[in-house]
Amino acid sequence: MSATQLLGVFLAAILTENYILCKFFGICPFLGVSKKLDTALGMSAAVTFVMVLATAVTWPIYTYVLLPNGMDYLQTLVFILVIAGLVQLVEIILKKYMHRLYAALGIYLPLITTNCAVLGVTMLVLDKGAQDSSFGYAASLVNAFGAGIGFLVAMVMFAGVRERLEAADIPQSLKGLPITLVAASLVACSFLGFGGIVDGLL
Amino acid sequence: MSEQKPLYREFTKGIIKENPVLCLVLGTCPTLAVTTGVKSALGMGAAATIVLVCSNSVISLLRRVIPERVRIPCYITVIAAFVTVVQMLVKAYAPSLDKALGVYLPLIVVNCIILGRAEMFASKHPVLPSALDGLGMGVGFTAALVLMGTIREVLGAGSWFGLRLPLAGSHPILIFLMPPGGFFVFGMLMAAANRLNTRSRRHTPESGCAACPMNEACAKAHEKKECT
């Protein structure tokens, strides 16, 4: 794949295939952690990091171990355990050697094991690879990184929207999550406008 | 005899009082993603129910065997195994459903309803109540999905279960099928559930996030408490 195509994959992952607003992955952290800008940033950084790392590990496992041996039915099981193990490992390493990073991302890491965005990205890049043989390891990693950045963009945008919601006068039964979801609906509307933009740009 | 009543309640509580989607706000990802039609909503609900009942039963059976420290990885393994079995069955006997659900089918593994019930209920109760709890939660989940699917399909496609409706069919409101419509309908349904709960003064259970490892950092749990 050429650099332009990789750029296309990256941009598409952020804009047209936004994991939260178009594919509904990771709605839990999206609603839960987006109340403040700093927590939104921390969570997205942790998710991006784990997404790239998980794809970097699961892609070779699937392509070189599971698939040639006809064990692709173990995909879900192996992937979720690998991701869980990886998150634990990263947490231990950060705790021991990188205190400042751990202080910033530490509390978000254990949350990510059961985040469907991470498992989703590892499976979707393999789907894409199966349909299009030029979509290899590099493209998968770029796609995972783009998905993480897309997650970040959606979270940060939404944190801004939610700060405004705090001050608004809202009907009793809409208070809390319902109005948040309506706001999310409007933010998702804005992402509908990106349809086809990546093909047009490149 | 005193055992009898709670046993049936384990089943019914999941359907309305502790409905996993509308009251406990769990499993939001599939709720939004596969409810563009009643068919796929029903399929997702059924698949998740089967996994819930099976995983709840097995985890309840193993609750004395599994050591405390590795319980979450064990639960995830059990759940992943059942999800894969269900996925294979769907592929073999309902290939069109497999296409409609796509990647959301294997993602049942990370549906917090299932891990949440394993941690909160099945690990502390005997097999029969656990299986019933799973069934109730599954039926509640399915009911919420079908409700969402009905609203979105009728308004967005002018059909129900693939059948074209006479009046709504002429000018469907497409946006209900698209992501923004999903968020909007979900928000409105939750507002309605809130309203019903406050009106009947029914005790609203605390957010089901207790089992979620995200509980600490998550504002959802606190928010839920504030508004009820």
Added chain:
Amino acid sequence: MKKHSERSVFRVLSPVAALLCVCTVSAALLAGASEITREPINEAQRQTQLASMMAVLPPETADCEKMSIPDSSAECFRAVDRDGKTIAYAVSSSAGGYGGRISVMTGIGTDGCVLAVSVYDNSTETPGLGAKTSEPEFTSQFAVNKAVPGFCVTKDAPVNDGFETIDAVTGATISSRAVASCVTHAVEVYKQATEENDE
């Protein structure tokens, strides 16, 4: 003292052993389930493909035979009637749509005319927009009674000289374009396949 250390070893090992047991049993269960469902899954996939092939081939078709073609991204089948005479070809091809891949089966007559088109997988397209590309109102446009080099949506007509134009589904230009490029690809594959067999 010794007892204490034994106990701590046990404390470390027992969770590991338990996890290992659960994993092994699960993996074994899955291996069994996969063994049982493999045949039905293959059968289901064959049925889906067969159904989409029959939808685009003439009703006299008695048998289909896969042809070997150099192009790996498409599949070409020769349809024969009861006497073994070639009556049509079916080509399955795919292209990137709005949400993912769109797979299309194209029936082509022995004279090179497109007979019928069936969009058999557009599950990733937006329901109500891109998903409408599988409806007959759209796909019937491809059945023109002449051999053409390819198809394109009306919007792209100026840059595709000689191509047959089709009206895109309203609001779903990208999905419609993808289907058109699938059919164009199918026509090319058909030409390759028949030329090779003539030699």
